[in-house]
Amino acid sequence: MNDRQLLSEPDIGHAYLALTTKPVLRRRRPGQIVAVVVVLFAIVYGVWTLITNPGFGWTTVGKYFLDTRILGGLLITLELTVIAMAIGFVVGLVVAVMRMSDNWLLQGVSGAFIWFFRGTPPLVQLLFWGFSAVLFPKIGLGIPWGPTFVEWCGPGCSASRRPSRRPHVR
Numbered sequence: 718m719n720d721r722q723l724l725s726e727p728d729i730g731h732a733y734l735a736l737t738t739k740p741v742l743r744r745r746r747p748g749q750i751v752a753v754v755v756v757l758f759a760i761v762y763g764v765w766t767l768i769t770n771p772g773f774g775w776t777t778v779g780k781y782f783l784d785t786r787i788l789g790g791l792l793i794t795l796e797l798t799v800i801a802m803a804i805g806f807v808v809g810l811v812v813a814v815m816r817m818s819d820n821w822l823l824q825g826v827s828g829a830f831i832w833f834f835r836g837t838p839p840l841v842q843l844l845f846w847g848f849s850a851v852l853f854p855k856i857g858l859g860i861p862w863g864p865t866f867v868e869w870c871g872p873g874c875s876a877s878r879r880p881s882r883r884p885h886v887r
Contacts, residue, residue, distance in 0.1 A: 815827035859865035
């Protein structure tokens with residue numbers, strides 16, 4: 718045999734045990750130390766800038782931070798977030814069940830829905846849904862060509878069905 722002799726089964730076990738008893742030496746990485754120092758410096762500098770820069774106007778922030786109008790807006794934002802998450806969960810669950818259906822029509826509709834909403838940038842969707850009140854000033858829930866149980870009016874729409882006294886306004 719040559720320099721490398723084949724080890725028998727018991728020799729391999731002894732060699733493994735001999736290697737496991739030796740301490741593991743970590744490789745030195747000076748680049749990581751430099752990166753940590755640079756990142757810590759950037760964090761300290763950012764915090765220092767937040768504290769000492771008069772442009773932030775911390776007295777004004779402190780004055781209005783706990784104002785009832787700000788806290789009311791925060792509460793409305795949190796409520797809308799929870800409502801949007803619940804609606805998104807329900808719609809996503811329904812679309813996922815439709816997508817897994819054996820019916821080709823349900824699969825196609827859900828696929829088109831997913832394609833449209835995943836393919837359209839969020840800013841475009843935001844503009845579309847924001848300006849949809851111009852396209853659909855009244856949105857109602859009820860029986861088609863029958864009574865309306867719930868009706869939402871957009872801007873410029875009066876909730877009453879009475880005609881306006883001014884002739885140029887409907």
